[in-house]
Amino acid sequence: MNHSIASPGLTRRHFLQVSSTGVVTATVLGGALLPAGIAHAAPYRGTHTWISPRGTIEVMDDYPYWVAREMDYFGDLGVQTKMEPGPSDGTAVVKFLAVNQADIGFPSPGVLSFAVNNKMDLVSIYGSGARDLFNIAFRKGEGVRDLKQLAGKTVLLGSAAWQSIADPMFADAGVDPRSIKYIEAGWPTWTKALQSGQGDACLAWEGLRADLEAKGLKFDYWLGMRGSKLPSNSLVVRRADIQDPDRKAVLQKYLRGWAMGSEFADRNPRAAAQMVFKALPQTLRNYGPRYGTESLLQIHRTFKSDLTLRKGWGEHDIAAWDNFFKLLKRIGQSSIEIDAKKYVLNDFIADANRFDKAKVHADADQYPLSPELQAVDMASMEKSFYASAIN
Structure with a gap:
């Protein structure tokens, strides 16, 4: 090959x-x-x-x-x-x-x-x-189902360039992006900054949710795949x-x-x-x-x-x-x-x-799984898949 x-x-x-x-x-x-x-x-x-x-x-x-x-x-x-x-x-x-x-x-x-x-x-x-893979993450118990509630709040980004992702999400949800206060909290530390009490929310995405969970970073999420019409x-x-x-x-x-x-x-x-x-x-x-x-x-x-x-x-x-x-x-x-x-x-x-x-x-169907992957319980995963979603 x-x-x-x-x-x-x-x-x-x-x-x-x-x-x-x-x-x-x-x-x-x-x-x-x-x-x-x-x-x-x-x-x-x-x-x-x-x-x-x-x-x-x-x-x-x-x-x-x-x-x-x-x-x-x-x-x-x-x-x-x-x-x-x-x-x-x-x-x-x-x-x-x-x-x-x-x-x-x-x-x-x-x-x-x-x-x-x-x-x-x-x-x-x-x-x-x-579907829109981007999410908005919140500290546990602080999430909002309507992104309009983030007007005037602070949203953390890993890179300033990510504002080009966040602004359309907020605009699509009826929020004036100019009302959002963005802070570039750095890659890969922006989610830790949210957990430590900085800002009100941060940009995240599908795939990252599980990564953060594996690292012990537990958040609530507004899921773009459920709440956004954007590509x-x-x-x-x-x-x-x-x-x-x-x-x-x-x-x-x-x-x-x-x-x-x-x-x-x-x-x-x-x-x-x-x-x-x-x-x-x-x-x-x-x-x-x-x-x-x-x-x-x-x-x-x-x-x-x-x-x-x-x-x-x-x-x-x-x-x-x-x-x-x-x-x-x-x-x-x-x-x-x-x-x-x-x-x-x-x-x-x-x-x-x-x-x-x-x-x-x-x-x-024929691909041989390692014992570690065979042990992954897909049924259990399905039950908890959207447990952290708030929308």
Whole structure:
């Protein structure tokens, strides 16, 4: 199999900025200044690199990739697939894409809008997050069911860039985002700051809920997947790459691998969790088998939503994205009108879902679980799954 795992840090040091004219540049230490928009000749240069928006890959969220890698669902791409953690700056993922330092990323819709506003010609080609995966966390007993009650309150963020996520959530719930007092409490310490008594709430997300529980950080949650109509993170690439026949062919195979990985996890989440742990041993140490499986299942349910109402894994809800972009313009987060159909594409979805589901189900059913994963009680997990939800 032609795959590899990236080292924990980036192999070169990058400095990225958006100039006053909106042009993105990256200084590579010891190298030249690269302008945005360079379209390198096909094919990809030996690797196809996915970049995280969260500064780490030691999480359960990216399980479709690890399943596809383990089961050889990517097939022969002709390039190595890699994952990079990227900087924890929330906008770095799109900046790296724009200057060809990564090939595919997983930004939030707000960060994609930032890219569009700054003339980075990026497009979303796979809507991983069918439902809003972001939550608002509260100290136990202090949660509110109506986010309007947070007007005038203090909300903690891990990065200032996360305001592009929080503002639309509040606006969608009928809260003027200008009434929220944000504090950048730092990554990865912002949730501990909330627990210690700082602020009134903090931004969180599915998958993180189980991670925090494993660390003894217990909160109440307003769940975006229940209370929000907004879309969520998606797989984003350069437009130039989908216009190049060779790169487009790689992306089509790559996305089919993601869809097959999702189908496998839907059938056997414990096996999918085991594959993540195999690839990322530190993740097993961080979560443990039970909370790792729960974290995966939390994020998976936002990815899946009601699949009977969708044309398959990764389909974007264009109407939801259009509403989101209009909301951004209304609250001043976007300075331009963004045409959802231009930047959010379902062109790859039919092909991505063109695989033998019976074979994937058989793979999932036959995958041998370790004793640790066999011991994870899925029935008990289901009973407590939404215990901390307040909406």
